Amino acid sequence: MGFRIYLVEDDNNLNLVLTTYLKKEGWQVTSFLTGKDAKNAIKNTPDLWILDIMLPDIDGYQLIKEIKLTSPKVPVIFISARDADIDRVLGLELGSDDYLAKPFLPRELVIRTRNLLERVYGLNNEVLDIPPYTIEERSRRVKSKGELIDLTSKEFDLLLYFAKNQGIALSREQILETIWGVDYFGTDRVVDDLVRRLRKKMSHLRIETIYGYGYRMIENDK
Incomplete structure (x- = not known):
């Protein structure tokens, strides 16, 4: 990415x-x-x-x-x-x-x-709109009401993955492979930690926990 x-x-x-x-x-x-x-x-x-x-x-x-x-x-x-x-x-x-x-x-x-x-x-800077957030894909910037939100590289990658798969249940394994790569060796609990950090920085995101499986982002109301 x-x-x-x-x-x-x-x-x-x-x-x-x-x-x-x-x-x-x-x-x-x-x-x-x-x-x-x-x-x-x-x-x-x-x-x-x-x-x-x-x-x-x-x-x-x-x-x-x-x-x-x-x-x-x-x-x-x-x-x-x-x-x-x-x-x-x-x-x-x-x-x-x-x-x-x-x-x-x-x-x-x-x-x-x-x-x-x-x-x-x-x-080519595609902009994804998830009110109150806008995601600029190529420049990798996220804004809320014109203000930049400071995300790490992994946080941005996870946000973009969720944004492009709204309403779809994503397993921890899918998230691991997409964000960390197929060669990653370690616990899938890093996914939980990354989601927690993203929720803290972007409290208006509607990210559901699917216990025993993974997560799903629900489309925000316009």
Whole structure:
């Protein structure tokens, strides 16, 4: 679920931090430490690239040329610790959509990424209406009377699963497989905990407990 983002950053610690922040938004993040590994993945065509310009082998300039040859419309964010003006101009000439100079706060990268994704893919942002809530699927945002509701990635995934299956009884096993994946090993009680957290944050949702089986979301009154 969510957008697929490829992050190329050779500093292992920064790579881990940025990956963690991006994943919290519900995006599917694949990270690379070298330009060579990133180049081999260009054919997979993610929804967005985040490229560090300074890499130990193939630099970001070479990578963006390869990316644009394969997928000219895929957005790219450049990040760099070098001269900001030079890198920004060169990046724009090569097709980058945004630029972020190091050092920066990880949250700033998240905001830049979200804004760029919405600008490029906004027309495909399906909106589900569950009064008093609206769910923006692609941008993964939930609002109530115009105010954003802060959900974790798993909470949003569960909400979306319920919203698309209103009135249908969903077993814990079905929810586990959909939200955690078929390879998940652990107790199905994590489902109960996730439902409890969702109910607490969105008290107007009508989620019924089906004892011994699972849950069902009932359509809210308009």
